[in-house]
Amino acid sequence: MVTRRKYSLPNCTLILEGLSEAGATRENPSVLSVLVNAECHLQGYPQPLGGGRDFLESLVRVTSRYAQEILSGVRVPPSEDSPPEIVRLAPLDNHLHRLTALTDPDGASLGGTPRHLDLTSVQLFDLVEAIDQFLEDSCALPDWSLELQPISRKEANTGQPLVQRAAPALLGVSSLAAAALVLSFLPVPKEIRRPEEPVPQSSNSEVLEGSQANAGTGEPPTPPTPAEPAATPSPVASPSEDEDKKSDEKPASTDDLPKTLDTAEEITDPTKLNTLQQFLRQQIIAKSDAKITPESDLVYRVNVGQDGSVLGYKPENQAAKDYSGDTPLTGLRYVPTEGGTATAESYGDFRVVFKPNGQPEISPWKGYSGKPSPAPEITDDAELGRLAAKTREQIYEKWTIEPIFENPLEFRVGVTEDGTIVEYSPINQPAYDYEGETPLAELRQYQESFVEKDGEIQQKPLAQFKVVFTPRGIVEISPVRGW
Amino acid sequence: MVSTISTDRTKPAILSGLRDIPIATEGCPRRTRTQIDLILLALEALNLKGSEDILALSKQLELQGIIKNRVVLWQLRSTNPWRRFSQRRPLTQAEAKALVTIACQLARRWTVPIRQLLQEYDKLQQAQAPIDKSPHLSYYLERFRKHFRSRMNPSRSGVIAYKADEKLNELGMKLLAQLLFCTGTSGAQRLWVSLFDGEV
Numbered sequence: 001m002v003t004r005r006k007y008s009l010p011n012c013t014l015i016l017e018g019l020s021e022a023g024a025t026r027e028n029p030s031v032l033s034v035l036v037n038a039e040c041h042l043q044g045y046p047q048p049l050g051g052g053r054d055f056l057e058s059l060v061r062v063t064s065r066y067a068q069e070i071l072s073g074v075r076v077p078p079s080e081d082s083p084p085e086i087v088r089l090a091p092l093d094n095h096l097h098r099l100t101a102l103t104d105p106d107g108a109s110l111g112g113t114p115r116h117l118d119l120t121s122v123q124l125f126d127l128v129e130a131i132d133q134f135l136e137d138s139c140a141l142p143d144w145s146l147e148l149q150p151i152s153r154k155e156a157n158t159g160q161p162l163v164q165r166a167a168p169a170l171l172g173v174s175s176l177a178a179a180a181l182v183l184s185f186l187p188v189p190k191e192i193r194r195p196e197e198p199v200p201q202s203s204n205s206e207v208l209e210g211s212q213a214n215a216g217t218g219e220p221p222t223p224p225t226p227a228e229p230a231a232t233p234s235p236v237a238s239p240s241e242d243e244d245k246k247s248d249e250k251p252a253s254t255d256d257l258p259k260t261l262d263t264a265e266e267i268t269d270p271t272k273l274n275t276l277q278q279f280l281r282q283q284i285i286a287k288s289d290a291k292i293t294p295e296s297d298l299v300y301r302v303n304v305g306q307d308g309s310v311l312g313y314k315p316e317n318q319a320a321k322d323y324s325g326d327t328p329l330t331g332l333r334y335v336p337t338e339g340g341t342a343t344a345e346s347y348g349d350f351r352v353v354f355k356p357n358g359q360p361e362i363s364p365w366k367g368y369s370g371k372p373s374p375a376p377e378i379t380d381d382a383e384l385g386r387l388a389a390k391t392r393e394q395i396y397e398k399w400t401i402e403p404i405f406e407n408p409l410e411f412r413v414g415v416t417e418d419g420t421i422v423e424y425s426p427i428n429q430p431a432y433d434y435e436g437e438t439p440l441a442e443l444r445q446y447q448e449s450f451v452e453k454d455g456e457i458q459q460k461p462l463a464q465f466k467v468v469f470t471p472r473g474i475v476e477i478s479p480v481r482g483w
Numbered sequence: 484m485v486s487t488i489s490t491d492r493t494k495p496a497i498l499s500g501l502r503d504i505p506i507a508t509e510g511c512p513r514r515t516r517t518q519i520d521l522i523l524l525a526l527e528a529l530n531l532k533g534s535e536d537i538l539a540l541s542k543q544l545e546l547q548g549i550i551k552n553r554v555v556l557w558q559l560r561s562t563n564p565w566r567r568f569s570q571r572r573p574l575t576q577a578e579a580k581a582l583v584t585i586a587c588q589l590a591r592r593w594t595v596p597i598r599q600l601l602q603e604y605d606k607l608q609q610a611q612a613p614i615d616k617s618p619h620l621s622y623y624l625e626r627f628r629k630h631f632r633s634r635m636n637p638s639r640s641g642v643i644a645y646k647a648d649e650k651l652n653e654l655g656m657k658l659l660a661q662l663l664f665c666t667g668t669s670g671a672q673r674l675w676v677s678l679f680d681g682e683v
Contacts, residue, residue: 067664067673068673068676068677068680069680070660070661070664071661071664071665071673071674071677071678072518072677072678072680072681073657073680074677074680074681094608094609095604095605095608120601120602120605121601121605121660121663122598122601122602122605122663125663125664125666125667128664128667129667129668132667132668132669133668135669136668136669146669146672148669148672148673148676149676150504150676150677150678150679150680150681150682150683151680151681151683152681152683153681153682153683155681156680156681279640307564307639307640307641308640309639309640334638334639345508345512345513447643450640450644451644452640452641452643452644454514454681455513455514455517455641457640
């Protein structure tokens with residue numbers, strides 16, 4: 001017997017046609033148990049999408065997954081191993097969602113060529129709801145049900161370069177050491193030396209000056225000097241762990257081990273570390289209004305959560321101890337208002353050195369395990385043209401003083417896609433000398449170069465321009481990579 | 484503490500549609516906590532007496548074993564690390580389920596305005612017109628920004644990203660679209676599972 005089920009929403013109607021098997025469903029003979037044809041009518045598109053079981057399965061699977069991505073914001077690119085889907089969904093720039101129905105792999109066509117249907121959020125929701133109503137309906141394909149699974153950490157990461165993780169045993173050691181570190185503002189016995197670092201020291205432990213990590217320069221690593229008191233796991237950690245259990249009753253000033261830090265994962269991925277390093281650098285520079293001028297280097301070990309918050313820090317030499325409280329780090333440490341310490345799911349471990357000349361140097365405590373990917377860059381010509389114009393406009397607006405220099409000043413300027421100047425550096429000597437004559441410092445907004453996505457700090461893509469201020473008051477802008 | 488209450492009251496039948504998600508950490512991950520609070524914040528921006536509604540629904544759905552009163556509700560929501568007075572306590576899955584269930588019920592109650600606002604937004608987008616052309620949308624977004632700014636800690640890095648009005652508007656619109664997906668037949672299950680994307 002032929003049976004038809006229809007699910008109508010304002011923007012979407014799903015119609016299933018099939019057969020009901022009398023034997024299997026005696027109590028309710030109208031149950032659609034074998035699907036013959038499925039049709040999906042969407043408002044604004046006269047011709048419906050349609051197909052057999054494969055089409056419906058693909059439609060349900062893909063739409064359901066996409067709805068989940070909208071809810072979580074976690075997108076998973078289709079894996080190469082999975083068979084191609086008949087139906088696809090992808091976001092468009094203008095808040096629309098493109099539903100594509102392809103000819104199926106067997107060559108049977110679904111209404112000819114692939115069809116694109118651009119849906120608004122409300123239309124897409126109606127499609128999802130039609131599917132959900134069908135899945136809830138015990139009179140249609142009762143063996144189908146809504147199967148929802150959270151996207152795994154692994155799947156969610158496939159879009160990014162894989163984290164080069166250290167061996168698990170090593171992670172165990174380092175997270176223990178880090179655990180000890182964060183709580184152990186307790187005095188550390190002087191005679192205890194730093195244990196042999198089990199990590200092969202990276203060949204490109206770098207001290208950041210410019211915005212790019214100059215990985216691969218072959219510079220010797222700068223391992224912690226043996227004279228430094230070290231955070232050692234065993235003797236310090238055990239008593240402190242006991243204290244942690246009572247930590248809830250303690251005032252905010254004590255530095256407790258954040259509860260999750262012993263389970264928190266240390267970030268070893270060079271790109272992520274590099275991003276955190278730059279974020280930390282910018283935070284420190286932004287806080288540097290109270291300039292400290294130490295007579296010797298102040299060395300601190302600083303833990304930064306994946307969202308860029310400073311979880312804790314520890315002076316690593318006597319001078320650092322003396323100055324502790326006077327450095328920008330004090331103001332940066334994130335202290336939850338109700339007391340205790342901030343927690344994070346993963347963290348980066350950094351060495352921060354305040355130099356007598358005032359310039360902080362920041363590098364990963366254990367160096368880099370590989371080369372960080374270069375910062376994402378805007379390369380589209382049209383986009384570069386638009387941003388160049390926007391940058392020029394901003395500069396002219398603020399550059400009101402008569403030029404007093406005689407030679408052109410050349411700068412490299414990094415601009416985000418919304419036209420914000422987030423970094424710049426002088427290229428030639430006059431630019432160094434007359435930097436203050438330009439409005440770049442006033443225009444630059446450090447904090448705009450990062451964005452938090454899913455609790456992680458990420459770098460925004462930048463357009464890199466060469467900006468020249470001429471003595472005649474003209475601003476020339478060109479992309480660093482050329483047009 | 485919730486754990487001292489008899490198991491029957493902490494496992495109301497209405498939550499049984501949401502299954503436990505196997506996660507390694509004690510309590511819900513950070514993104515889960517933030518997202519639940521933001522969803523509720525968007526609902527409050529839609530409706531003048533949002534927080535009253537949450538408490539009333541908690542009673543109606545017999546979730547009082549979990550959300551006893553206003554203070555507990557505030558504590559649960561303040562497990563969102565972005566909050567000014569962020570709470571250090573964990574958010575258990577049962578507590579999160581209760582909040583998700585309430586949020587989805589409220590969203591369903593507000594299906595019509597949610598759809599209308601999103602349709603107005605689509606029209607403005609197509610006409611490339613600014614949001615303030617729609618008084619309804621402007622009103623929602625203004626309330627959303629106000630709620631967000633008064634409750635979130637502006638020095639948290641996650642919050643810094645929303646300093647500009649436009650960024651907050653984008654977040655408000657994103658949450659509104661997410662609320663729409665909460666209104667459906669399986670909205671609560673969909674929202675619940677999505678909260679753990681990338682966390683298992």
